[in-house]
Amino acid sequence: MLSSDQASQLKRPSNSSLHRPNSPSKTLAAKPSASHLAPPSPSKLPANIAASAEVSKLQAELLQLYLLHQEAPNVDAEWRASAKQKLGNRFQKLSEESREVAEQESVALEKRNVLALRRWGSGGRLDEKIQSLESIVTNVWSLSDPGGRYARVVRHFEIWIDGVSEMEDARKKGVMLTQGNDNLFIEDLDARWKEERGDLIQLLTEWRQQLSDINDLSRDEFYTEPPEEDEKSSLEKMLDGSRMLIDDMLAELEIMDEVEHEALAREDAWIEKMNRSEDDDLRVSRVRGAWNEM
Known part of the structure; x- marks a missing residue:
């Protein structure tokens, strides 16, 4: 048995054997500071990464452009050859179709002309009608030529109406002009012009009546309604064209009159106005073409 002193010595360790165990973290080597860390690679910086991607993209585009440029002459030649062939085929097809349509129209027109000529001569007097139409067309075109009678009448009237317009415009500005033989007033057209105009009206009226007598195509049993312009025969177009030309010439001659x-009526009104504005002893006479003191 151990005594109490011996037992206490066994339970209490000696001071020399007591020590604090080291912490595992204390035994590890100390971490280096931030100043001792190695710098990252420049290629891994965000700005450099973006620049590298842009360069790669540009290189790819440049390669594509190079390939396109290298193949451009061949591609252009192939495209031109293909376009030329396609357009040539299309043009040839359209030409053939146009030629077929023209032939069909020519055949149709020939049929219409033959039918119209038969209808025109069905009542007899075909030779007489042809001669009458030829005479009317020749005479009408002769009148309307630049040196023809109708053209001379028109030119004379245009000169006269230009003078009337100049005098009326000058009066509005307070200026007095003379017309023709130094007259201060607007004179009517001369008697020779009026006689020529009357002869033309008589001739054109007679030719219009003759044309109406021979233009019986619209009065036969085949004529149900007026045909369209492109459906008319050459004979119908000639008859209608001659009638329209005569009608237009007659209408123009009537308008001249x-x-x-109207111009002479305005002149009389102007003279009356001037007389009212002057003294009672001073009168204006358009007949004498001068100021006259009564």
Whole structure:
């Protein structure tokens, strides 16, 4: 048995044997500071990474452009050859179709002309009608030529109406002009012009009546309604064209007469106005073409 002193000595360790165990973290080597860390690679910086991607993209585009440029002459030649062939085929097809349509129209027109000529001569007097139409067309075109009678009448009237316009415009500005033989007033057209105009009206009226007598195509049993312009025969176009030309010439001659009457009426009104504005002893006479003191 151990005594109490011996037992206490066994339970209490000696001071020399007591020590604090080291912490595992204390035994590890100390971490280096941030100043001792190695710098990252420049290629891994965000800005450099973005620049590298852009360069790669540009290189790819440049390669594509190079390949396109290298193949451009061949591609252009192939495209031109293909386009030329396609357009050539299309043009040839359209030409053939146009030629077929023209042939069909020619055949149709020939049929219409033959039918119209038969209808025109069905009542007899075909030779007489042809001669009458030829005479009318020749005479009408002769009148309307630049040196023809109708053209001379038109030119004379145009000169006269230009003078009337100049005098009326000058009066509005307070200026007095003379017309023709130094007259201060607007004179009517001369008697020779009026006689020529009357002869033309008589001739054109007679030719229009003759044309109406021979133009019986619209009065036969085959004529149900007026045909379209592109469906008319050459004979119908000639008859209609001659009638329209005669009608237009007659209408123009009638308008010339109306314009003359209106101009002279304005002149009489102007003279009356001037007389009212002057003294009672001073009168204006358009007949004598001068100021006259009464």
